[in-house]
Amino acid sequence: MSKAHSAYSQTEKLRLLVTTGLFAALIYVFTAYLHIPSGAGYTHAGDGLIYLAACILPTPYAAAAGAIGGALADGLSGYAMWMPATIVIKAVTAMFFTRKSSKILTLRNIFGIVPSLIVCITGYALYEGVVLTKGVSTAAILAALEQIPSYCVQVLASSVLFVITSAALDKTDIKKKFRY
Numbered sequence: 012m013s014k015a016h017s018a019y020s021q022t023e024k025l026r027l028l029v030t031t032g033l034f035a036a037l038i039y040v041f042t043a044y045l046h047i048p049s050g051a052g053y054t055h056a057g058d059g060l061i062y063l064a065a066c067i068l069p070t071p072y073a074a075a076a077g078a079i080g081g082a083l084a085d086g087l088s089g090y091a092m093w094m095p096a097t098i099v100i101k102a103v104t105a106m107f108f109t110r111k112s113s114k115i116l117t118l119r120n121i122f123g124i125v126p127s128l129i130v131c132i133t134g135y136a137l138y139e140g141v142v143l144t145k146g147v148s149t150a151a152i153l154a155a156l157e158q159i160p161s162y163c164v165q166v167l168a169s170s171v172l173f174v175i176t177s178a179a180l181d182k183t184d185i186k187k188k189f190r191y
Contacts, residue, residue, distance in 0.1 A: 013160035025032060025033050025083050027068065027072055027074060028069060028072075029033055030067070030072070030189070031064075031068060031072040031073075031075055031076045032076075032079065034060060034061075034063075034064040034067075034068065034076035034077075034078040034155040035074070035075070035076040035077075035080040035083070036080065036171065037059045037060045037080070037081040038057045038061055038064070038076060038080025038081060038084070038101075039057070039079075039083045039084050039087075040057075040080075041055060041056050041057040041059070041080060042055045042056075042057030042080065042084035042085035042088075042171070043055075043083070043087060043088045044058075045057075046088075049158075049161040049164070053090075053117055054161050054164050054165040054168065055080065055084075055165060055168070056132070056165075056168040056169050056171075056172045057080065057084065057169065058101075058104060058166065058169035059168070059169035059170065059171070059173040059176065060080070060172070060173075061076070061077035061080070061081070061104050061105055061119070061169075062104075062108055062123065062124070062127070062169065062173040063083075063109075063171075063173055063176055063177060064076045064077065064105065065077075065104075065105040065106070065107070065109075065110065065123075066108050066109065066110050066115040066120055066177065067110055067111070067115065067185075067186070067189045068078070068110065068189075069113070070106060072105065073108075073110075074102035074103075074105040074106065075102070076105075077101035077102055077105045078097070078098040078099075078101050080101070081092045081097040081098070081100075081101035082097050082098050082101075083109070085097050086098075088159075092143065093135075093138070095138070096134060096135055096138035096142070097140070100131060100134040100135065101133065101190040103134070104127045104130060104131070107123035107124075107126045107127050107130075108120045108122075108123040108142075110186075110189075112186075113186055113187075114181045115177040115180055115181050115185075115186060116174065116177035116178050116181050119156065119179070121174070124166060124169075125172050128163065128164065128166045131162050131165070131166065131180065132156070132159055132162050135155060135158070135162070136152055136155035136156050136158070137152065137155075138152075139151055139152070139154070139155040140152030140153075140155055141155065143155075144186055149172075152182030
């Protein structure tokens with residue numbers, strides 16, 4: 012392997028790590044500081060940045076950004092008991108979007124919001140009804156499912172953020188700068 016190729020690979024790895032860290036920080040800020048308390052947790056628009064990260068970064072890096080940013084928001088906002096669920100749910104959320112198009116805002120990425128909502132609802136409901144209650148609690152699962160309206164508002168806020176930001180970024184051809 013030539014030195015030029017080796018240096019390029021290290022540069023690309025560094026760019027990926029820096030971009031992942033930037034997205035994790037943005038996800039944290041949009042989750043922890045731009046939220047509305049609701050029910051047992053809070054409603055935020057941070058997922059919109061997970062969607063965006065997943066349209067720009069390779070999947071493992073986008074999943075890491077979502078997991079790190081979301082977990083930091085939970086842990087530093089007084090909701091540390093939700094961190095294990097958030098790490099898994101936010102990492103999985105990134106897998107419903109693709110970066111393979113020259114544009115961020117594609118029909119496939121818009122449709123990726125639907126399974127993201129389903130994973131969010133079922134993931135947190137099961138976590139609350141099984142893990143937090145230290146056994147299967149039908150009552151806890153049903154109580155968690157009562158949070159569906161809050162989850163829908165959260166995904167709606169995230170979707171609006173994602174669509175507006177993606178449309179603006181697509182006009183700048185930003186994807187050309189992210190050729191990972």
